[in-house]
Amino acid sequence: MTTDNVIIKVRDLKKSFGKIEVLNGIDIDIKKGEVVVVIGPSGSGKSTFLRCLNRLEEPTDGKIFLEETEITDPKIDINLHRQRMGMVFQQFNLFPHKTILKNMTLAPIKLLKTPKAEAEAKAVELLERVGLADRALSYPSQLSGGQKQRVAIVRALAMNPEVMLFDEPTSALDPEMVGEVLEVMKELAQSGMTMVVVTHEMGFAREVADRVIFIDEGKIQEDSSPEEFFGNPKSPRLKDFLSKVL
Amino acid sequence: MTILNFTDWIANAPAWLQALPDWLQNFVFQLYQTFIYQNRWKFFTDGLKITFIVTIGALILGVIIGLLIAIVRTAHDSSVKKPFFLLRFLNWFCNLYLTVIRGTPMMVQLLIMGFVIMAPKTEAGTIACGIITLGINSGAYVAEIVRSGLMSISVGQSEAGRSLGLSYAQTMWHIVIPQAFKNILPALGNEMITLLKDTSLVSVIALRDVTKQAQNIANKTYQAFVPYISLALIYLVLVIVMTKLLSILERRLRKSDH
Numbered sequence: 001m002t003t004d005n006v007i008i009k010v011r012d013l014k015k016s017f018g019k020i021e022v023l024n025g026i027d028i029d030i031k032k033g034e035v036v037v038v039i040g041p042s043g044s045g046k047s048t049f050l051r052c053l054n055r056l057e058e059p060t061d062g063k064i065f066l067e068e069t070e071i072t073d074p075k076i077d078i079n080l081h082r083q084r085m086g087m088v089f090q091q092f093n094l095f096p097h098k099t100i101l102k103n104m105t106l107a108p109i110k111l112l113k114t115p116k117a118e119a120e121a122k123a124v125e126l127l128e129r130v131g132l133a134d135r136a137l138s139y140p141s142q143l144s145g146g147q148k149q150r151v152a153i154v155r156a157l158a159m160n161p162e163v164m165l166f167d168e169p170t171s172a173l174d175p176e177m178v179g180e181v182l183e184v185m186k187e188l189a190q191s192g193m194t195m196v197v198v199t200h201e202m203g204f205a206r207e208v209a210d211r212v213i214f215i216d217e218g219k220i221q222e223d224s225s226p227e228e229f230f231g232n233p234k235s236p237r238l239k240d241f242l243s244k245v246l
Numbered sequence: 247m248t249i250l251n252f253t254d255w256i257a258n259a260p261a262w263l264q265a266l267p268d269w270l271q272n273f274v275f276q277l278y279q280t281f282i283y284q285n286r287w288k289f290f291t292d293g294l295k296i297t298f299i300v301t302i303g304a305l306i307l308g309v310i311i312g313l314l315i316a317i318v319r320t321a322h323d324s325s326v327k328k329p330f331f332l333l334r335f336l337n338w339f340c341n342l343y344l345t346v347i348r349g350t351p352m353m354v355q356l357l358i359m360g361f362v363i364m365a366p367k368t369e370a371g372t373i374a375c376g377i378i379t380l381g382i383n384s385g386a387y388v389a390e391i392v393r394s395g396l397m398s399i400s401v402g403q404s405e406a407g408r409s410l411g412l413s414y415a416q417t418m419w420h421i422v423i424p425q426a427f428k429n430i431l432p433a434l435g436n437e438m439i440t441l442l443k444d445t446s447l448v449s450v451i452a453l454r455d456v457t458k459q460a461q462n463i464a465n466k467t468y469q470a471f472v473p474y475i476s477l478a479l480i481y482l483v484l485v486i487v488m489t490k491l492l493s494i495l496e497r498r499l500r501k502s503d504h
Binding site for chain 1: 327400402403405406408409410413421424425
């Protein structure tokens, strides 16, 4: 392997909805253990980019590799590769008809064939990590937004993914709950998880990211370390954007 | 002797009956003729057996057909890319089925199945014919109910399932369908009640369901009032019981929303 430790490789990724071109040729390499934060104005295609990575959105053109496997190859079983990429959504998307424990054990039991007791033990352990072990038997509707999102994160972690994708994980939260979710994400980043995070939380980007990329008009306009990104932005679009949000 | 003579009957009746006013005597006489004389209550129980068999059979068939059609139609409508040929063909076929079944009366469908397509010769064959016809009919309505239920579940739910690596079928089965089922239960219950009452039409293909049996009694006794009012009460009680069971089920399923 020549490209050392690259876990996700994206080449000339394009996506259009009808006539509207949302992604217009994205190229990026993401290394194992890297935390990449994706920033951009709304409608810039940053969420679409993230959703293309596990093919929740089918790319119109281009290639995506997860390690050695080209996951944009129509012949591969995408379900197997999605198991390796956890995803956290803006709207949490917990399963409201299942308890927290069942939310977390469904996929491991069905897909990894983990014995029920083992899956439950692991789920409780994960819940302990985010301080929610006592809510294992609650239903999602009994939880606050911040608690729901923490559960959504550990639900994805229960599958032992190699990569975690976050699609604006704090945008639907009340302000006082943002911190608790970011804290969990920060710990996850420190544990060495590869993460791609679409967010508006500039503080998180500055503090936790290894790289920050700026997407606008369907292209990566800037790709640099957080110090460079915020301290010395090069693209005029990014300068303009930062002047509005900071 | 099938027709009982009122004068003979009242002459042999116990004294307390003879003491009643005329109209009440007459009413008791009709009740006696309808239910007790020559064990006629058995007409009703035999008829109910047929009604139950046809209802339950048609219900199961209708739910299976409805579920399949709803899944085909939802998969077709929600697919991002142009659906592959088989799916487009299935969707076309389902639409045809819905149009034809919902566009023609149930009675006509029974006549066509009973005398043209299946034309059964045995009683078991006729029961099967009734079940199939009603099941096919009910399936069309169930399909639209189920489809509305599937569409009521936000796309985020299936995305969450798919992002964990579950297949389309697993996501449907474990995540979407259980939630949709809860949402459509009232409408589905309504359809079940309609189906139970629609089984009264199977008499046109010579099935002896409870309605047909009540007609038989009315023909034997030359009295329509008691047999038909009793028939109505039987259906009413069945529907009330069904409604009760459904509301219990609904309450159970609601335990996850607080």
